[in-house]
Amino acid sequence: MSDIAAVPQPLQKNGKGMFAGQRQELVINSSLFGLLIFIGTEIMFFAGLISVFMIIRAGTDTWPPAGQPLLPVGITTINTIFLLVSGFTMYLARKAIGHNNTKALTRWLGLTALLGAIFLAVQGSEWVRLISFGLTISSSTYGGTFYTLIGCHGLHVLGAMIALLRVLYKSVRGTTYSSSNRTGVEMCSAYWFFVVAIWPILFVLVYLN
Amino acid sequence: MAEQATSEVQHTEQMSFVRKYIFSVDHKVIGKQYLFLSLFMALVAGTMAYYVRWQLAWPETAVPGAGWIPEPTAFSGIIPPEFYNALVTMHGTIMVFFVGMPLLLGAFGNYLLPLMVGARDMAFPRLNMMSFWTIFTASLCMIASFFVEGGSAAAGWTGYAPLSADPIYTGVTWGLNLWIIGLALEFTSFLMGGINFLTTTVTMRAPGMTMLRLPLMVWMQITAAVLFMLSVGPLVAGAILLLLDRTVGTGFFLPGKGGDPLLWQHLFWFFGHPEVYVVLLPGIGAVMEILPVFSRKPIFGYRTIIWSTMVAGVLSFLVWAHHMYVSGMDPNLVMPFSITTILISVPFAVIIFAFMATLWGGSIEFKTPMLYAIGTVTTFIIGGVTGIFNGSPPVDIFIHDTYFVVSHFHFTLFPSVFLGGFAALYFWFPKMFGKMMNETLGKIHFWWTMICFNLVFIPMFVLGMGGHMRRIYNPMQYDFLKPMQGINQFITYSAILLLLGQIPFIVNFFWSMFGGKKAGDNPWNANTLEWATTTPVPHENFDTIPTVYHGPYDYSLPNQNEDWQPQHLEKEPAAVA
Ligand code: HEM
Numbered sequence: 073m074s075d076i077a078a079v080p081q082p083l084q085k086n087g088k089g090m091f092a093g094q095r096q097e098l099v100i101n102s103s104l105f106g107l108l109i110f111i112g113t114e115i116m117f118f119a120g121l122i123s124v125f126m127i128i129r130a131g132t133d134t135w136p137p138a139g140q141p142l143l144p145v146g147i148t149t150i151n152t153i154f155l156l157v158s159g160f161t162m163y164l165a166r167k168a169i170g171h172n173n174t175k176a177l178t179r180w181l182g183l184t185a186l187l188g189a190i191f192l193a194v195q196g197s198e199w200v201r202l203i204s205f206g207l208t209i210s211s212s213t214y215g216g217t218f219y220t221l222i223g224c225h226g227l228h229v230l231g232a233m234i235a236l237l238r239v240l241y242k243s244v245r246g247t248t249y250s251s252s253n254r255t256g257v258e259m260c261s262a263y264w265f266f267v268v269a270i271w272p273i274l275f276v277l278v279y280l281n
Numbered sequence: 282m283a284e285q286a287t288s289e290v291q292h293t294e295q296m297s298f299v300r301k302y303i304f305s306v307d308h309k310v311i312g313k314q315y316l317f318l319s320l321f322m323a324l325v326a327g328t329m330a331y332y333v334r335w336q337l338a339w340p341e342t343a344v345p346g347a348g349w350i351p352e353p354t355a356f357s358g359i360i361p362p363e364f365y366n367a368l369v370t371m372h373g374t375i376m377v378f379f380v381g382m383p384l385l386l387g388a389f390g391n392y393l394l395p396l397m398v399g400a401r402d403m404a405f406p407r408l409n410m411m412s413f414w415t416i417f418t419a420s421l422c423m424i425a426s427f428f429v430e431g432g433s434a435a436a437g438w439t440g441y442a443p444l445s446a447d448p449i450y451t452g453v454t455w456g457l458n459l460w461i462i463g464l465a466l467e468f469t470s471f472l473m474g475g476i477n478f479l480t481t482t483v484t485m486r487a488p489g490m491t492m493l494r495l496p497l498m499v500w501m502q503i504t505a506a507v508l509f510m511l512s513v514g515p516l517v518a519g520a521i522l523l524l525l526d527r528t529v530g531t532g533f534f535l536p537g538k539g540g541d542p543l544l545w546q547h548l549f550w551f552f553g554h555p556e557v558y559v560v561l562l563p564g565i566g567a568v569m570e571i572l573p574v575f576s577r578k579p580i581f582g583y584r585t586i587i588w589s590t591m592v593a594g595v596l597s598f599l600v601w602a603h604h605m606y607v608s609g610m611d612p613n614l615v616m617p618f619s620i621t622t623i624l625i626s627v628p629f630a631v632i633i634f635a636f637m638a639t640l641w642g643g644s645i646e647f648k649t650p651m652l653y654a655i656g657t658v659t660t661f662i663i664g665g666v667t668g669i670f671n672g673s674p675p676v677d678i679f680i681h682d683t684y685f686v687v688s689h690f691h692f693t694l695f696p697s698v699f700l701g702g703f704a705a706l707y708f709w710f711p712k713m714f715g716k717m718m719n720e721t722l723g724k725i726h727f728w729w730t731m732i733c734f735n736l737v738f739i740p741m742f743v744l745g746m747g748g749h750m751r752r753i754y755n756p757m758q759y760d761f762l763k764p765m766q767g768i769n770q771f772i773t774y775s776a777i778l779l780l781l782g783q784i785p786f787i788v789n790f791f792w793s794m795f796g797g798k799k800a801g802d803n804p805w806n807a808n809t810l811e812w813a814t815t816t817p818v819p820h821e822n823f824d825t826i827p828t829v830y831h832g833p834y835d836y837s838l839p840n841q842n843e844d845w846q847p848q849h850l851e852k853e854p855a856a857v858a
């Protein structure tokens with residue numbers, strides 16, 4: 073490994089409690105890097121839930137058990153499409169700020185938030201219906217795995233929505249983001265991509281099983 | 282720029298007491314907070330061990346010093362079976378999660394990592410502060426669990442289902458819920474810590490500090506952080522499901538409701554085995570810093586050690602079912618897991634040989650930190666070797682769930698947490714508190730601890746081979762164990778001595794902190810960056826960020842004036858005679 077040029081650096085603070093200017097070039101922004109590590113652990117968290125599902129599913133013959141409703145595949149497929157499209161609009165938002173286009177940023181972020189909200193609303197109303205059909209978290213392992221896997225994902229989407237609304241609010245006010253200052257957008261989109269990407273796996277496993 | 286630095290320092294002097302010592306974002310203060318928390322928790326868990334040992338040696342007699350515990354937890358000092366189970370459970374839980382991790386990662390990781398990489402603080406100081414207050418809350422949950430109705434968790438530190446999944450089995454209700462919540466908070470705390478450790482190391486190294494110039498302690502800390510963060514997710518998932526089983530009536534781990542109790546064991550040990558390395562690596566990381574300094578030699582095989590650690594790290598994800606040979610899992614899994622288990626001892630053997638080669642031919646100086654470092658290695662060898670016995674299914678079928686296993690894991694965890702932790706504390710105390718610790722008391726503490734530790738745990742191997750089950754309340758209930766009761770009593774005597782042996786340490790610790798000899802900036806003539814800055818370490822660590830010119834272990838190089846070469850100084854040209 074080659075040495076980094078040896079120049080003593082003065083004390084510099086970037087105003088966010090983080091210190092910059094110690095290395096010649098940062099390979100990656102610290103906040104983004106930290107978030108990526110966090111997403112790594114989140115992936116392992118879902119891997120754990122998924123293995124629970126697969127093991128319990130493999131140990132049960134009748135799935136769904138007698139008297140338990142089927143899951144709403146049709147409407148959830150449409151909902152899946154909404155979520156996937158929101159991933160694409162988020163990608164466009166990211167691209168927009170790369171080109172320093174704050175108007176487009178706000179537009180795409182807004183659309184993403186709208187799609188996310190639709191996804192959550194549809195999921196919620198489906199849950200209400202399922203509960204009325206007698207599928208609850210404690211009615212069977214079928215209900216238990218459904219509500220925990222899908223519920224954990226829903227909570228993650230909700231969390232991502234809150235972050236997204238914050239970024240959206242800042243971008244509506246206009247001056248916050250630019251092509252050279254877009255860490256907030258990048259972090260928000262990284263997390264959004266994560267919740268979007270994990271969904272199809274859960275959908276195929278839980279709904280199409 | 283110098284002005285800026287001074288104004289910064291003045292600014293901190295004006296900070297209120299609360300900001301400076303309690304809700305501090307300074308990694309050095311946070312490291313010390315972790316240190317005090319873990320030492321306190323060690324006292325708590327050590328006391329529990331004493332109660333447990335007394336019950337095993339003189340079953341159902343009043344434990345001296347337990348008379349204050351109210352009924353029905355204890356009866357005038359006599360410990361009933363329910364409380365015994367709680368004690369065993371909480372001793373293990375606290376020692377692993379509230380002593381081992383906060384001491385080695387929380388205290389030394391936080392204190393040393395930014396200094397060693399040459400940064401002014403962690404990447405996310407506020408997150409760092411949160412991580413401490415999260416584990417603080419978690420500790421409160423654990424302690425509070427003793428005072429709720431039904432007592433604290435009593436399903437073993439591994440919390441096996443279905444015992445843990447339904448309150449009807451142990452009678453413990455909120456105690457076990459608090460145990461789960463406390464653990465979840467602890468995991469969150471170290472998740473924040475791990476993000477900080479990794480980000481700081483990757484993005485905030487001083488100029489010239491390449492990855493292969495990092496002190497090995499940093500490598501061990503970040504490997505431990507990665508192992509922790511990759512393994513903890515599934516257990517958090519499992520913990521949520523367990524809590525749901527207990528509270529809302531799901532049945533993920535309850536066979537009667539279509540669940541699978543073995544599932545919990547898989548989730549727990551998928552985390553559990555990497556976790557033992559999370560505790561081990563920083564412990565031997567301290568050893569890796571200490572051995573070169575006190576033998577005045579470069580560490581042997583710097584890169585080999587890093588590679589071995591990584592191999593062991595990867596393998597640690599592939600061995601978990603060696604805890605489950607007799608659990609009733611698919612027997613076809615036994616063979617592959619025993620192979621990976623035997624394989625994982627290879628990288629550790631490599632590291633041990635690197636240690637021996639480091640010592641070989643060095644000018645060894647037996648200061649207290651060095652004694653502890655060597656003690657760590659020698660003790661750990663016994664732990665590692667007995668691990669191979671556990672890993673061979675034919676042997677393990679017999680010794681599983683006996684005191685042999687208990688002894689094995691104490692021979693691995695005690696060296697890493699306590700011997701390694703003490704090595705680190707005696708070594709870095711001068712930097713952390715500006716004073717030297719007393720050598721005589723230190724040596725008394727070392728020999729006392731080493732000897733008593735072995736007197737406690739070597740006889741336990743004998744008990745285990747004699748078939749003495751672990752986690753039983755009263756050995757006298759079994760005829761075939763009665764002849765071995767003398768050994769049990771011997772162990773208890775030794776354990777009491779081991780606990781008393783910590784008094785010299787406590788005295789030394791506080792006495793040195795306030796009245797010890799002043800330590801200079803670099804009392805051991807060591808190379809790494811934490812010794813390059815002044816003592817006490819200034820706010821933001823360095824007046825100017827140092828530039829690093831070479832690796833951390835350049836001791837006794839030929840053609841140099843000194844037998845040490847601080848990382849921030851260029852090598853001197855050879856002195857011409
Ligand atoms: C060098 C390689 C090692 C091998 C091959 C090994 C192997 C094993 C095996 C097979 C068991 C299960 C025994 C049984 O329950 O029947 C076991 C238990 C255990 N080992 Fe190790 N081990 C090694 C190192 C370590 C280290 C470094 C630590 C900790 C720092 C550790 C901590 C534990 C603990 C805590 C348990 C018992 C858990 C319990 O059932 O409560 N081991 N080991």
Ligand SMILES: [Cu+2]
Nearest residue numbers: 554601603604
């Ligand atoms: Cu293991």
